[in-house]
Amino acid sequence: MQESKELLNTVQSLAKIQINQNLETYRYDVLNILYEKLGFKSSLFWLVDDQKNLVNPILFNIEESLIREYFQYFQKHDPLHPKNIKHTQAIQSITNNVSEKEYLNSDYHNLFMSKYNVRDEMAIYIQVDNVYAGVIGLLRENDELNFNQNDYTKLNFLIQMIENGFIFNLQSTALARSPLTTLTNREEEIVIEIAKGKKNYEIARQLFISENTVKKHLQNLFQKFEARNRIELLYKISNIKSSITSNF
Structure with missing residues (x-):
């Protein structure tokens, strides 16, 4: 009963931030909600670029030195890095990708995770159009229990x-x-x-402005969209509108 109430409260909190309008704020708010409602104390929210690299992390109760060292030496050894995962499910733990024995004997565990008092890790993979776009990493410290099936079910x-x-x-x-x-x-x-195919003098007459004013506005439009002519201008505007609205 208590867990159902926790999940309901979490859903309500997530609903309130659905339309933040700002991705950076949204990512931080998600981590804060996972902490306040479900007790996930240490976490980070990555973006994933076109080459499946982890970039631009939002940190929550995690030292910046951990991230610097991760970037410099250890990300290629992370079993939960998007380039290393072996399965496609949205939520995975380390042992989904390597055996517990292999993990405990690895440099990633002994030289990195242990150094920062990290006991276990779980990841939530976010996709846009079937392509990885974000990853939430959840960490458990040595004084906490490992992630379990109950955590997986909630997430x-x-x-x-x-x-x-x-x-x-x-x-x-x-x-x-x-x-x-x-x-x-x-x-x-x-x-x-x-877009209607009108010439400058026709546009000027339609809008009750001079032809020179039309030309000046066109020059500004070409500069804003880095377009060389009208066709390229319309093409770029169409592409921008399509990329923004395609997922709605």
């Missing part, structure tokens, strides 16, 4: 909600950084007329 219940929020905030962040958001009302009107 498996929450993964879809976390992933949906990640996708929404990823898209919102991309939109906020897009040149689309810098368009003035007049530039939007000119883009609409360009």
